[in-house]
Amino acid sequence: MTSETLPPLPPPPPEDPGQEKADQADANNTTAKINQPAITAALSTLERLRSLQSEKEACELFASSLLSHPLGATGAASSSTSAGDAVADSATEAQKNKLEAQDPLHPRSLPGGVRDAWASLTKSSRALNVLAGEVDDMDIDKNDEILSSNTGTITASMIENELAKEKRHENEQYSLNNGQLSIACRTVALKVALERQGELTEIIDKDANNTVKILKKARKAIDDTSNDGAASSLMDSFYERLKEVKQYQSQNPGEAISNVDGLGGGQSSLQSMLLSGRKRKHGHPLADGYDIASLIANETSAVRSGEVFSPEEMFGKYLDLVPLYESEVRYMKHAFADNDGSGGGNNLSSNISYLDFLSILSKGLNTSIPEAGKLRDRRKYARFLRGMEKYLFGFLKRTSPFLNVSSEVIAPAIASFEKEWAAKGGVTGWECRQAEASMVLESNKGKDDGQSANGNDEGVGIDLSKYATSADLEKAVSGDELKSELARLGLKCGGTVSDRAARLFLTKDTPLDKLPAKVFAKKGGGLKNVVPSAKKETSGSDLTEAVADRRVDIARLESIVSSLLDQVRPTLDGTRRRMERRATQTENERDQEIDEEINGTKLDDGNTNKNKTRDGEGDSDDDDDEDDTPIYNPKNVPLGWDGKPIPYWLFKLHGLNHFYPCEICGNESYRGRRNFEKHFTESRHAYGMRCLGIPNTKHFHGVTKIEDAQELWSKLKTVLEGNQFDGVEEEEYEDSNGNVIKRAQYEDLARQGLL
Numbered sequence: 001m002t003s004e005t006l007p008p009l010p011p012p013p014p015e016d017p018g019q020e021k022a023d024q025a026d027a028n029n030t031t032a033k034i035n036q037p038a039i040t041a042a043l044s045t046l047e048r049l050r051s052l053q054s055e056k057e058a059c060e061l062f063a064s065s066l067l068s069h070p071l072g073a074t075g076a077a078s079s080s081t082s083a084g085d086a087v088a089d090s091a092t093e094a095q096k097n098k099l100e101a102q103d104p105l106h107p108r109s110l111p112g113g114v115r116d117a118w119a120s121l122t123k124s125s126r127a128l129n130v131l132a133g134e135v136d137d138m139d140i141d142k143n144d145e146i147l148s149s150n151t152g153t154i155t156a157s158m159i160e161n162e163l164a165k166e167k168r169h170e171n172e173q174y175s176l177n178n179g180q181l182s183i184a185c186r187t188v189a190l191k192v193a194l195e196r197q198g199e200l201t202e203i204i205d206k207d208a209n210n211t212v213k214i215l216k217k218a219r220k221a222i223d224d225t226s227n228d229g230a231a232s233s234l235m236d237s238f239y240e241r242l243k244e245v246k247q248y249q250s251q252n253p254g255e256a257i258s259n260v261d262g263l264g265g266g267q268s269s270l271q272s273m274l275l276s277g278r279k280r281k282h283g284h285p286l287a288d289g290y291d292i293a294s295l296i297a298n299e300t301s302a303v304r305s306g307e308v309f310s311p312e313e314m315f316g317k318y319l320d321l322v323p324l325y326e327s328e329v330r331y332m333k334h335a336f337a338d339n340d341g342s343g344g345g346n347n348l349s350s351n352i353s354y355l356d357f358l359s360i361l362s363k364g365l366n367t368s369i370p371e372a373g374k375l376r377d378r379r380k381y382a383r384f385l386r387g388m389e390k391y392l393f394g395f396l397k398r399t400s401p402f403l404n405v406s407s408e409v410i411a412p413a414i415a416s417f418e419k420e421w422a423a424k425g426g427v428t429g430w431e432c433r434q435a436e437a438s439m440v441l442e443s444n445k446g447k448d449d450g451q452s453a454n455g456n457d458e459g460v461g462i463d464l465s466k467y468a469t470s471a472d473l474e475k476a477v478s479g480d481e482l483k484s485e486l487a488r489l490g491l492k493c494g495g496t497v498s499d500r501a502a503r504l505f506l507t508k509d510t511p512l513d514k515l516p517a518k519v520f521a522k523k524g525g526g527l528k529n530v531v532p533s534a535k536k537e538t539s540g541s542d543l544t545e546a547v548a549d550r551r552v553d554i555a556r557l558e559s560i561v562s563s564l565l566d567q568v569r570p571t572l573d574g575t576r577r578r579m580e581r582r583a584t585q586t587e588n589e590r591d592q593e594i595d596e597e598i599n600g601t602k603l604d605d606g607n608t609n610k611n612k613t614r615d616g617e618g619d620s621d622d623d624d625d626e627d628d629t630p631i632y633n634p635k636n637v638p639l640g641w642d643g644k645p646i647p648y649w650l651f652k653l654h655g656l657n658h659f660y661p662c663e664i665c666g667n668e669s670y671r672g673r674r675n676f677e678k679h680f681t682e683s684r685h686a687y688g689m690r691c692l693g694i695p696n697t698k699h700f701h702g703v704t705k706i707e708d709a710q711e712l713w714s715k716l717k718t719v720l721e722g723n724q725f726d727g728v729e730e731e732e733y734e735d736s737n738g739n740v741i742k743r744a745q746y747e748d749l750a751r752q753g754l755l
Contacts, residue, residue: 042218043238045211051289052200058290059197062114065105066190072122072176073107107174112283116293118174119282121189124300125182127599179600184308184315184399185300191401192299196292246287308398314597316399318575319568321361324391325354328384334376335369335384336360355583358576361565365558366429374554385557392564399571405564413563417556430555435480439488439552464508474501487550492521581641584650638671662704664688 103109107118176182285291302308303315312320329336330351337351352360360368374381396405403409417427421440426432462485467473473482474497482500486493489512491503503519565572582590637645638656651657659669660676665684670676679685680701689696692706694713703709733746735755749755 038214038218038221041214045214047289049204049207049211052204054288055290055292056197056200056204058111058114058117058288058292059193059200061105061110062117062292062296063190063193063197065107065110065114065118066121066186066193068103068105069107070176070186071178072118072174111288112281113285113288113290113292115174115282116291117189117193117296120293120297121185121300122174122176124297124304125176125185127177127179128181128304177600179596179598180315180317181304181598182600184303187316187399187401188299188303188308189296192295193292194402196295250284250287313395314594316395317571317597318578319395319571321358321391321575322354324384324387325357328380328387329357332373332377332380332384334373335381337373355576355579358572358579362569362572362576364429365562365565366427369429371430375551378554382554382557385554385561388561389557389564392561392568396564396567403567405567409563409567410560413559414556417559421552421555427555427559429558430551433551435484436487436552438481438484439550440556462504464505467505467508470498470502470505473505474498477501487521490521491515491519577641584646586647660704663706664692664704664709 107115110118176186281293283291283293309315310320312318312322333351336357393405396403396409418440420427422437424432425434425437462473462477462481464473467476479497479500482497482504483493486500486504489504489507491507493500495503506515506519581593585593631639631643631645633645635648635651637648637651640646654672654674656672658673659671660673661667661669662676662679662685665679665688668679668684670679680696686696689700689709692709692713694700694709699716700709700712703712729742729744731743732740733743734740735746735749741749746755
């Protein structure tokens, strides 16, 4: 049946003007009877509560899905050339879809808004073109959008491209790699989702009482309405209209909002999508009530663009201590001086290299640097420690956002330090001075709250209000305690006990900034830097900064930095190994290593196997054979850190083509002059020398033949025996007349009684 043979449609029923006026009057009466502000407030509260709850659940779903699938969803099976492969791939794809349907946390099984968050994460985590650089890689369809928006017309090619993009959008993959960029983006996305979930929980709990009051008020307004049937009719019409709007938006996600009623006057769905340049989304932020994809996109794009990590940090894999080394370490002539340098630590050229600096950090600052060097560069070393603490604290916040650095790392280190210092007056790497044991009790208080003007904080130091004169103070307090208190205040602590008591008693009624400069210590970084300015008010923070260079404060900072270094120990060791590798790498090898670290290695796709047969049994042994294939190394070049032969020029540079045999070591051959020179101090060569009964001293360095070693040892023994002291022949005595005679003659004369 064609459209020409269809019967005509019946005419619409005539409208009754009287009935329309009656309906309008009933609606006005119902509106007048119901308390509209209370109902409106209740509806707004319910909608806000729904949006907050939906966003909270979406954040929980995204975080759970990311933890369950750290590498995202695997890609679809590739197209095969043979019919048997096509059948096998289709069966594998069906099995995969079945598994995805059974997994509620699979990215494809999540709601549209959460899928958009996965899409934002995938977009920010895709591989960077490290070697050639990248331009506008964050917006793939930018050129197409510009082209379509400039032309203003729709062509057949535009429609085909749009349909292809729509198909890709529906079958969008959420696969992540194992590179450092992907790891950093995943960490940031998980942090954003959980932090937002916590914020929403606090908001919902905080507004719970207010929400109940508003709903009770709205319920009372409805109950007080005389016409309950009209009120319920009004609510039913509202929910019916809301249902229509949601149904329309779910069926037409790309439609302009002006076309909700379908009254025309706007562009069609395809035309609006082609010409507006809007990005496709699986969810609808207005209908869903949330848009976590935007939050994640903002944070992950900052990571990808390099705003969070420096290039040397490699998205959190390594430490970037070069600025701190250049600004602080190179100018400390004593703390970080190269003791083996020709300058003896008296010039900048003898300072340690960056690699040696990393080695010192790996071994520990408290044991690698002598206390004398730290105190000679006291202020510079304290400034260096503060810079290290600030950098490591920020680095842990960026790489381990769920770690409470203050309470889980720094607080235990400070507690352990204070306990040990209070017991011994020192810690590992610092001289124990029992007189300074009490100085640790006020260090934290001075940092947090500052110090009072006269330096006598409540509960800290000696309470001078109990003593009327300095003599009473001298009798009640020992000399060591007086010395410790004077050192805490930055005053001179020398002299007799009476002098110390009199000097400390001056601070009972006189503020520190009013005391004469002669009572303050000339060295040591006490309070002398802030006291002489009597006209200027001295704040607690200034005093704290002034006393921050005492032994106890420097040791405390060092303990904090050591605890932070222990927390990033794997990262620090990786940074040191990387610097060692870069010393022997070419530019191309460095670029290749950077690309592998950022983008990761390619993961094998378990869903595709090109070696499958028609029976479904693949030649999986071929993959194992590829791993077991011997490396092509015709010149027998040693393997490097990556398991591949090192460059031949490096092989020749280190002389690894020469072999040096050693008969003492059991005819063992050593490749390269460096290994040969080093083996003389190793256990194998020392054991061979012990078997020969010869000491392994520097005299035998370079001797590899057993006969040569024995001949040299016989000559050395003759020389050593000739140089030994012979008491009978060389010992001399003096008789009563002052004559010097040999020991044998003296004993003969003594036996004869002639002396």
